[in-house]
Amino acid sequence: MTPTSGQAKPVKPAYRALAAVVVVLLGGCGAYVRPLTAAQAARALPRRPFTAVWAAYSHRLVPALPPLEVRPHEGLTPAAAAVWAVVADPDLRAARSAGGIAQAQLLAAGLLPNPVFSLSAGLPISGLGLTDAFRAALSLPIRALVTRPARVAAARARLRRVDLTLAWQAWQVALHAKDDVYQLGLLARERGVLHTEIGDLRRQVALLARGERARVVTAGVRQAALLALRHAQLEALQVAALYRLKLLALKGLLGLKPGEVLRFAPQDNRRFRAPVDRRALFAGLAQRRLDLVALRAGYRAPSAAVRVAVLGEFPPLALGINRARDTTDVNTIGADLSVALPIFNHNQGAVAIAQATRRSLLRTYAARLADARLKIAELITSLHAARREIRARRQVVRTLVHLEGLYRQALAEHAIDALVYYQLAARLTRERLQEIATAARLDQLGVALETESGWFELPKAPP
Secondary structure, three states, rough: OOOOOOOOOOOOOHHHHHHHHHHHHHHOOOOOOOOOOOOHHHHHHOOOOOHHHHHHHHHHHOOOOOOOOOOOOOOHHHHHHHHEEEEEHHHHHHHHHHHHHHHHHHHHHOOOOOEEEEEEEEEEOOOOOOEEEEEEEEEEEOOHHHHHHHHHHHHHHHHHHHHHHHHHHOOOOOHHHHHHHHOOOOOOHHHHHHHHHHHHHHHHHHHHHEEEEHOOOOHHHHHHHHHHHHHHHHHHHHHHHHHHHHHHHHHHOOOOOOOOOEEOOOOOOOOOOOOEEEHHHHHOOHHOOHHHHHHHHHHHHHHHHHHHHHHHHOOOOOEEEEEEEOOOOEEEEEEEEEOOOOOOOOOOHHHHHHHHHHHHHEEEEHHHHHHHHHHHHHHHHHHHHHHHHHHHHHHHHHHHHHHHHHHHHHOOEEEEEOOHHHHHHHHHHHHHHOOOOHHHHHHHHHHHHHHOOOOOOOOOOOO
């Protein structure tokens, strides 16, 4: 019997349920995000002064960094620059923000699959249908539940690797900032030597000019002094340009603007002169080097991924219940079971990829560890050579200082040519600059050894 037009149709509740499902789905969609603006970019990396709070924060980011007492009025030290760079470097701050992706992946790995609800309706358009038909079903995928523990373990290992990789990047930035401060101090020493030399030569040129006008000094003597002055000024310009570039690079690591002023504390120029303990550098290397620790954590991630892939061989299976009514007004309730037959693909490709990734990480770890040991040995050898070179250059400078005094006396007595004297004086200046440059290389080697060994302060060799 067909319902009359004045009667309410029994399918309306089904339509209302379908409309409700649509509303729920639309409500779960993500909100629209406006395009990125310059103001948002300016607010993304807010400026903060270097404080004790930041120093403590850097120690949490990279535990290898020592706790530091902040004394801004005493000037910036190499250790303070290292700590400052860890928390202020814009690239590091952006990398740490990107590290939130791994945290989100861990969240995604632990989420349970959504149940699947389906609803269908049928309207009879011919025959003797008694009512409209409908079918409602609710099902849940099973394989995702089976692989969830392994997926969570793999995501946690990946998150640990990302955190350690960021810490290793921060460690390198910290030591880079430390090296910049050492190099700026040595460049300042070079500027001091050249400034003193230029001042002496200017006084000599002025004195010789007066002697030339009085006809007691020849023009060649004054020109020789003037040539030495021009060479010293040229070297001073080169050192000043290098100092400015190095200072700009340091300000970039510290998150400062180019025009901001930095004050530096006096440096200990004998920082890397003492022999280091070679055995201490090799002992525990795999536990100190954050990149090696990250690779070990990354190795656990593919191991868990292999387990995920093996569990993924469990065929896709969905269980559910359904409620239905046909056009003859027969109501039924039942269960659904759907399974994919693993004939062509039983996840063997994912298993092979995970196993190959694990083998690759193992070999990468072994190669990185061997390379770290080799670099440490090379740096120690270079440190020994630089120390010997510094001692030799000091002897050369002492000899030239003594010889310059003799030549100065001979020039005053008109016993030697002025050009010979000023050539010797220029050589003395160059040797002093070379001594400072060798000390700079010694500091660079020391910081590089700290970077490669995972030590912030190199362990001294036993007496």
